[in-house]
Amino acid sequence: METLDKASAQQAPQIGRYGRTSDNESREFAVAKRLLPGGVLGGNALPSDNRFIFSHGSGSRFWDVSGNCYIDYVLGSGALVLGHAVPEIQRAVAEQAGRGTHSFAFLNEPAIQYAERIAPHIRCAERLRFTTSGGEATFHAMRLARAFTGKNKILKFEGAYHGSHDYAQLSTTPKKLVDFPTPQADTAGIPKVVQQLTLVAPFNDLDTLQRIMAEHHEDLAAVIIEPIQRIIHPLPGFLAGVRELTRRYRVLLILDEVVTGFRYGLGGAQQYFDILPDLATYGKIVGGGLPVGAIAGRADVMDQADPSKKGDPAYVYQNGTLQGHPLGCAAGLASLTLLEEPGFYDRLFGIADNLRERLRSTFSRHGMKVTVFGEGPMWHFLFCDKAPTNYREILATDQKQQVAFDNELLRMGVFVLPGNRRFVSIKHSDDDIELTVEIFDRVCRQLKA
Numbered sequence: 001m002e003t004l005d006k007a008s009a010q011q012a013p014q015i016g017r018y019g020r021t022s023d024n025e026s027r028e029f030a031v032a033k034r035l036l037p038g039g040v041l042g043g044n045a046l047p048s049d050n051r052f053i054f055s056h057g058s059g060s061r062f063w064d065v066s067g068n069c070y071i072d073y074v075l076g077s078g079a080l081v082l083g084h085a086v087p088e089i090q091r092a093v094a095e096q097a098g099r100g101t102h103s104f105a106f107l108n109e110p111a112i113q114y115a116e117r118i119a120p121h122i123r124c125a126e127r128l129r130f131t132t133s134g135g136e137a138t139f140h141a142m143r144l145a146r147a148f149t150g151k152n153k154i155l156k157f158e159g160a161y162h163g164s165h166d167y168a169q170l171s172t173t174p175k176k177l178v179d180f181p182t183p184q185a186d187t188a189g190i191p192k193v194v195q196q197l198t199l200v201a202p203f204n205d206l207d208t209l210q211r212i213m214a215e216h217h218e219d220l221a222a223v224i225i226e227p228i229q230r231i232i233h234p235l236p237g238f239l240a241g242v243r244e245l246t247r248r249y250r251v252l253l254i255l256d257e258v259v260t261g262f263r264y265g266l267g268g269a270q271q272y273f274d275i276l277p278d279l280a281t282y283g284k285i286v287g288g289g290l291p292v293g294a295i296a297g298r299a300d301v302m303d304q305a306d307p308s309k310k311g312d313p314a315y316v317y318q319n320g321t322l323q324g325h326p327l328g329c330a331a332g333l334a335s336l337t338l339l340e341e342p343g344f345y346d347r348l349f350g351i352a353d354n355l356r357e358r359l360r361s362t363f364s365r366h367g368m369k370v371t372v373f374g375e376g377p378m379w380h381f382l383f384c385d386k387a388p389t390n391y392r393e394i395l396a397t398d399q400k401q402q403v404a405f406d407n408e409l410l411r412m413g414v415f416v417l418p419g420n421r422r423f424v425s426i427k428h429s430d431d432d433i434e435l436t437v438e439i440f441d442r443v444c445r446q447l448k449a
Contacts (some may be wrong), residue, residue: 010208015069015435017050025065030441043164044417050410057084059427062415070415071432073422078205081286081348081377082335083427090290093332096326100355103326114332119296121262123270124255124280127302130324131293134283135163138224140305140318141295142167145222145252147316148301152383153216155181155199155209155223155251159232162224162256162281166190171200177392204389206241207414214388217249222255222279227269231373231380231387231421239275246278252301256311258283258293262336263423264376265345271375285339288331291322344426351433352377352424358437380421401447404433408443430441 006170021029029051033039046052052064060083062072075081082089091407096110109129119125131137142154154167158180162168169190170183178184181199199216201209211221223246227239246253255277260269264283279297286292295302295318303309304316338344356379363370363381374380375385382388383398383405399419406418412438416422 005069015071015178016439017052017064017066017068017070019049020068022066025053028065038300046410046418047407050407052232053423060425060429061434065239067302068413070410070413071428071436072415073424073436074288074415074417075423075425077284077417078124078263078378078423079287079289081263081285081423081425082288082338083425084219086335088287088338088339089331089334092326092330093290096330098099099326101298104321105319105323108324108326108329110326110329111335112230114329114336115383116284117333117336119364120123121266121268122280122296123175124277124298125296126293129302129305129318130321130329131283131295132295132320132325132328133163133289134256134281135165135168135293136323137258137281137283137293137295137319138162138168138254139165140316141297142222142224143302143318144295144297144304144316145254147304149221149250149252151219151221153197153199153221155201155212155216155220156183157203157225157229157391158200160224160226160229160256160395162258164193167198176198177395180208181216182395202390202392203232204235206213206245207240207262209242210245213245213249213251217251220249220251220432222252222254223245224256226258227260227273227275228375228378229318229391230391231378231382233373233375234273235389239273241252243275252278252279255280257281259378261286262339262376266339273355285335286332287328287336288333290325290331292328292329293323295374299440324414332335339428348377348424349425351426351428352379355379355424355428355433355436358433361441362437362440362444364443366441366448368444368448376425377420379424405447406441408446409439412439 038045055063055065061069062084063069063200115128119128158171159170169186172186174184180201183195183198183200185195199212201212243253255266257280261282262268264272281295283293287292305318309315360372370381371384371387372381383401388394403418406416409416
């Protein structure tokens with residue numbers, strides 16, 4: 001099949017891949033296989049019959065190099081809440097590119113303007129510092145917490161993802177279940193001594209958390225938590241209980257808002273769940289689709305990173321060549337203007353509510369043992385009786401059937417990351433939802449047959 005150009009690809013009536021691969025995409029696959037480990041850009045690889053090379057996107061959809069079209073529920077791992085190729089962001093980036101693309105980590109105008117605009121929306125933001133990713137933000141937040149408390153250990157929750165650095169890539173996807181609070185490395189290359197600095201607790205279990213903190217609080221600098229852990233929502237009172245325990249034991253609370261920040265309202269999870277952390281970390285939406293992250297929090301903790309304190313034993317080094325990047329901050333400013341429009345979040349939540357309800361009806365009509373769940377702009381479904389409350393309940397679901405279903409969705413043109421949470425954007429239309437439901441119905445019938 002010959003490669004379709006951009007215009008013809010956008011007019012292509014057929015959605016889904018169905019094995020259609022152009023000569024050009026095949027050649028690029030060969031280049032990727034030769035030069036990139038595993039033939040991919042990171043830690044995710046699609047099945048060989050479903051893989052694609054991204055070409056371009058518009059709104060809620062994107063096209064691969066062969067011209068196949070997909071409805072996108074991955075959305076750049078959640079970064080594209082406004083959809084693909086947003087004209088306002090394109091204009092802002094192009095204008096800033098004409099003025100300059102890089103200034104090292106010195107002050108630049110878009111960064112100052114963006115800091116001034118986002119700080120009022122973040123409850124804990126007495127100070128903030130830009131980074132280039134959410135993972136980088138969690139790394140520096142942990143460093144700030146250790147310096148401030150003089151303690152070395154960090155507690156995280158089993159199944160939570162806080163980036164790929166050594167202090168975070170522990171017990172995110174453990175291969176075997178062990179007693180809490182023992183961590184397990186998710187990757188080779190993490191020194192044993194680093195693993196010993198991390199404690200692990202089960203999400204939504206205040207009793208176990210209290211027991212661990214009572215035993216280890218003298219060595220514990222901070223608790224880091226995703227307010228919505230991947231696809232798991234907090235039970236009523238859980239987040240408030242975590243905040244109370246951290247205060248009781250004089251431990252800092254780091255709220256990882258990389259996913260929830262500016263997704264659950266302009267105030268993120270802090271506003272949505274009414275919780276005030278000591279530090280919060282950001283990524284994804286905050287960059288408007290470009291690589292921007294941030295740390296926000298208490299002035300006394302954040303001011304440890306003031307360069308005028310160099311030479312002081314309490315000084316915390318935090319820096320990056322590209323942080324506060326003018327293109328990223330320009331994109332963030334443009335996206336924030338759209339997020340601040342009246343009714344934006346009502347519309348966004350309504351899209352996800354409609355999709356979840358339609359999918360529940362579809363699975364029910366087919367008599368399938370599936371739970372569709374989620375709250376706000378994230379959604380998911382699992383082959384089980386009820387929504388999970390911790391990582392181990394996810395492991396107990398029918399994951400083999402989950403993978404089969406997700407891969408079939410992808411083949412038919414609904415792009416989801418197999419086994420992971422899904423997002424909606426403000427650009428998902430009624431037609432997108434209708435077509436998504438039709439494809440779900442088709443997959444249900446096919447798998448049942």
